Amino acid sequence: xxxxKFFHLLSYGAADQHTVxxxxxxxxxxxxxxxxxxxxxxxxxxxxxxLSASEARTPYVIDPRSPLFQQVIDEPKKSHVSLRGILGxxxxxxxxxxxxxxxxxxxxxxxxNWAQFNCHYQAKAGAKFEKYAKRLGTPDLKLETASxxxxxxxxxxxxxxxxxxxxxxxxxxxxxxRAAVARLAPGxxxxxxxxxxxxxxxxxxxxSLEEAHLFVWVSDLNEAKASVGELTAYGRAIRDATxxxxxxxxxxxxxxxxxxxxxxxxxxxxxxxxxxxxxxxELPQSGPPPARYYLPEAHCYVRxxxxxxxxxxxxxxxDCPVCKAAPPILLEYHDLMMxxxxxxxxxxxxxxxxxxxxxxxxxxxxxxDFASRLKEAEIKQPFxxxxxxxxxxxxxxxxxxxxx
Amino acid sequence: MGRYTTERELIHPFVAWLAxxxxxxxxxxVVEELRWSGRKVDLATLTGAxxxxxxxxxxxGTKRALEQAAYNGLAFDRSYVVTAVRPSETSLRMAAEVxxxxxxxxxxxxxxxxxxxxxxxxxxxxxxxxxxxxxxxxVRCQVLPPA
Numbered sequence: 001x002x003x004x005k006f007f008h009l010l011s012y013g014a015a016d017q018h019t020v021x022x023x024x025x026x027x028x029x030x031x032x033x034x035x036x037x038x039x040x041x042x043x044x045x046x047x048x049x050x051l052s053a054s055e056a057r058t059p060y061v062i063d064p065r066s067p068l069f070q071q072v073i074d075e076p077k078k079s080h081v082s083l084r085g086i087l088g089x090x091x092x093x094x095x096x097x098x099x100x101x102x103x104x105x106x107x108x109x110x111x112x113n114w115a116q117f118n119c120h121y122q123a124k125a126g127a128k129f130e131k132y133a134k135r136l137g138t139p140d141l142k143l144e145t146a147s148x149x150x151x152x153x154x155x156x157x158x159x160x161x162x163x164x165x166x167x168x169x170x171x172x173x174x175x176x177x178r179a180a181v182a183r184l185a186p187g188x189x190x191x192x193x194x195x196x197x198x199x200x201x202x203x204x205x206x207x208s209l210e211e212a213h214l215f216v217w218v219s220d221l222n223e224a225k226a227s228v229g230e231l232t233a234y235g236r237a238i239r240d241a242t243x244x245x246x247x248x249x250x251x252x253x254x255x256x257x258x259x260x261x262x263x264x265x266x267x268x269x270x271x272x273x274x275x276x277x278x279x280x281x282e283l284p285q286s287g288p289p290p291a292r293y294y295l296p297e298a299h300c301y302v303r304x305x306x307x308x309x310x311x312x313x314x315x316x317x318x319d320c321p322v323c324k325a326a327p328p329i330l331l332e333y334h335d336l337m338m339x340x341x342x343x344x345x346x347x348x349x350x351x352x353x354x355x356x357x358x359x360x361x362x363x364x365x366x367x368x369d370f371a372s373r374l375k376e377a378e379i380k381q382p383f384x385x386x387x388x389x390x391x392x393x394x395x396x397x398x399x400x401x402x403x404x
Numbered sequence: 405m406g407r408y409t410t411e412r413e414l415i416h417p418f419v420a421w422l423a424x425x426x427x428x429x430x431x432x433x434v435v436e437e438l439r440w441s442g443r444k445v446d447l448a449t450l451t452g453a454x455x456x457x458x459x460x461x462x463x464x465g466t467k468r469a470l471e472q473a474a475y476n477g478l479a480f481d482r483s484y485v486v487t488a489v490r491p492s493e494t495s496l497r498m499a500a501e502v503x504x505x506x507x508x509x510x511x512x513x514x515x516x517x518x519x520x521x522x523x524x525x526x527x528x529x530x531x532x533x534x535x536x537x538x539x540x541x542x543v544r545c546q547v548l549p550p551a
Contacts, residue, residue, distance in 0.1 A: 291442030304441045305475040329441060329478065330528055380502050382474055 001029065001059070001150055002213045002247040006258070006348050007267030009061075009249070010341065011275050014040050015288060017047055019272055019337050021136060024051070026345040029150065030060040031251075031269045035286075037062045037117075037125075038086045039079035045125020046132035049146035053129075054138055059150035062121070063251070064114060066155040066173075067195060067280040070166065072096055080284065087155060088113040099157070099165040104172070110155055111176030118152045119184040151189040151213075152181045158195045158219055158280045162208055170195075191215060193251060195280065199230045203237035206246060214241075215251045220279035223256035224300050224393040228400055231256065235356075235404040239263035252278050255299035256397055258347050259363075262356040263404055270344065273337040274301075293328045294340040297370040298391040299347070304328045304336065306386055313377035315370070315387070320346065360401035367394045407511065408488045411461040414509050415447060418459070418486055421514040422449065427457070433541040440536060445476055447486075450537045456530075457482045457520075459507075466491045466506075467498075474502035479533045482520035490517065 001007050010027045012020055014036050030051070036044050051058040069089050073080055084091065088109050095101050117124075126143045133141040154177035159167035170192070178190040194205050195217040202218060218234055226234075238248055242264025249267040250257045254276030257268040270276050274289035293307035294300075297316050307328035310316040320342035322335045331339065351359060374387055408414055415436065422428045431452025438448040438458075447459040458476035462469035462485060469485045476483040484505040485491075491499070491506060496518060499506050505520025525533075 303443070303475065305478050308478060326528075327526075330532060380474065382471060382498065382502055386471070 001061075001249060002266050006261045006265075006352055007249060008345060008348050009267060009269035011063075011269050011271040012036065012044075012048070012060075013271065013286075013288075014044065016272050016337075017135075019334060019341075020047075020051075023272075023338060023341050024054075024056050024058070026341050028267075029058060032060055032062045034063055034065040034083045034086075035068070035077075035079035037121075038082040041082075041125050042127045045121065046128030049122060049126055049129055049143065050132040050136050050138070050141055052147040053133075053141045053143070053145040054136060057147070059147065061149050061151055061153055062118060063153055063193075064155040065283060067158050068283045070096060070157050071281065071284075073284045077284070077286075086113060086117050099169045102169050102172075104176075107169070107172045108176045108180075111173055112180045114155055115152060115177055115180035115184055115190075118149050119181065119188065121148055122146050148185065148188070151191050152177060153215060154178065154190055154192055156193040156195055158197060159205070160196050160198045160201050162204065167205070189213065193217060195219065195251070197280070199226075199233040199237070202234060203240055206237055206241045206248075207244065209246075212245060213247050214249075216248050217251035217278075217280075219281075220277060221252075222277045223254050223397075226396075228396050228403070231396065231400040232403045235260055235263055235400055238265050239404055252276060255344070255347055256400075258344070258351055259356075259359055259397060259401060261348075261352055262354055262359045262401065273340045289337070291333050291336055293331070293336055294343045295390060296343050296346075297366065298387075298394065300390055300393070301340070302387070302390050304331065306383060306390075309379050309383045310374075310377070310387055313373075313379045315373045315377050315379075318343065356401045356404055360398050363394060363398050363401065367391065367398070408463060408509070411446065411463055414461050414463070414486060414488060418461075418507075418509060418514055419447070427451075433537055435537055435540045438537060438540050440479070440533070441475070443472070445472075448480070448537055448540075450534065450541075454534060455482070456480045456533055456537060457484065459484045459486050461486045463488045466495045470495060470498055470502065470504055473499075473504040477503050477520075477523050479525060479529050481522055481525065483523070484520050486514070 008028045009031045011031045030048055032048060048060045069084060072093050129143045133139050154174040156170045157166040174192040181188050181190040191213050192211055193215040196202055196205060197219045199218045238260050241248055247266045251269055253268040292301035293304045295302045295307055295316055296318055311327050320339055322339040374384055428434060428449050433450040435448045438445040445458045446461045449457045458480040460469040460473045466485055466487050473483045473485045484507055486507045488509050490508050499518055503521050506517040507514050508517055
């Protein structure tokens with residue numbers, strides 16, 4: 001996961017099984033939200049375990065989603081309750097107000113719970129293995145050949161500075177989880193997630209750590225809307241960490257994260273058809289992504305009808321297996337989701353191995369080509385204007401690549 | 405203005421007007437909030453002769469409704485914006501540019517300001533739309549109690 005090849009993780013939702021199964025080969029691994037792993041333990045377990053036992057040997061990791069419990073959830077869902085129970089986190093609101101209340105015994109209990117959940121995942125979540133092996137078309141798969149999570153992501157919280165008490169708690173949780181994992185599964189990596197709301201704080205948080213492998217998450221960093229300053233701070237934090245010998249994977253990200261491979265980012269996770277950024281405050285909310293078309297030329301999602309207009313005017317084109325069969329407006333929801341992942345996989349293949357300056361030059365050429373085709377296209381002006389608005393972030397990304 | 409406070413209030417007198425003007429008849433299907441292409445069309449009608457029309461309702465400030473209606477024109481035979489106030493000349497020019505009709509619901513009832521020109525629709529899109537409208541209509545028949 002932290003190797004030379006940029007690692008493409010798909011965040012797996014409970015409703016995504018069919019899509020994930022069909023997309024085998026278009027991604028490198030699965031990131032299972034702790035809520036899904038906890039609440040739909042056997043179903044999710046059966047699904048990811050069969051994939052891990054299949055010929056593809058699809059690796060997976062479980063995101064503890066612990067920032068869910070960094071706030072008071074007014075109406076917790078069953079999945080929240082399940083995950084809280086597995087982690088052993090107290091429901092008392094006092095802990096949210098004052099993270100210093102997490103004494104070391106509680107930290108170790110949470111760490112042990114989470115280490116056991118991960119390290120014993122095959123045994124506890126494998127009850128429906130046979131059912132999912134049949135669905136995969138490989139009924140002969142054996143549970144014994146299924147893999148445990150590739151690594152254990154330690155419980156973590158969002159923190160904006162080194163003196164933030166949530167940072168200290170995250171540090172203690174990581175240390176305790178690492179020790180518990182070492183006892184249960186010697187050699188199994190236990191990786192920390194550095195989560196912050198402030199792109200400008202990421203560099204100092206990362207530089208305070210000695211770990212070589214880390215996940216990073218800047219909460220609510222919408223790549224298409226963020227300022228040049230925010231994106232530059234994010235990119236520089238990754239560049240500097242890479243220079244120190246740290247390998248980073250983004251917990252959420254889109255095409256801009258793919259571009260950050262030019263400064264050392266090793267991988268990215270995203271949901272199917274969305275999930276390229278997430279505000280931790282909104283973690284309790286969930287739901288399916290809207291039906292949108294991923295526009296490869298602008299590296300963003302647009303309404304399928306606009307995509308269809310652009311497709312008809314030959315402003316956009318896509319050779320993915322889904323789009324070969326039909327224009328955007330005829331794609332069903334499932335097809336739109338498939339298309340988005342195929343596009344990301346293609347982007348990862350096409351944009352690796354470049355320096356940031358080379359990537360900037362290529363993005364300039366691509367953007368000019370899109371603008372030129374849009375200008376010449378015989379389509380109604382409001383559609384042109386909307387399409388142009390969807391590409392407004394590209395010059396900002398170019399500026400960031402030149403800065404970092 | 406002042407007579408209507410929400411877009412939904414426009415819909416029922418408007419549907420009555422459609423019926424009285426024979427824009428819909430006994431063989432027609434009328435669907436509110438039709439799910440289409442990742443969003444909802446305020447009102448969709450499908451006549452017995454398989455003519456599909458979309459209506460987007462807006463009390464005032466028609467720009468957004470015009471955008472939606474312009475997209476409706478990619479799949480529906482005709483597409484309208486229905487509003488409670490006469491749109492500005494700029495909006496009417498935009499409506500003409502994107503091929504959208506305009507209807508204003510006034511005190512005396514709805515009035516056609518600008519007809520919607522018929523659209524040429526890709527037959528595959530058309531089939532998908534007709535199927536979607538019919539399925540939505542079936543769902544409503546199952547969910548709603550008999551009148």
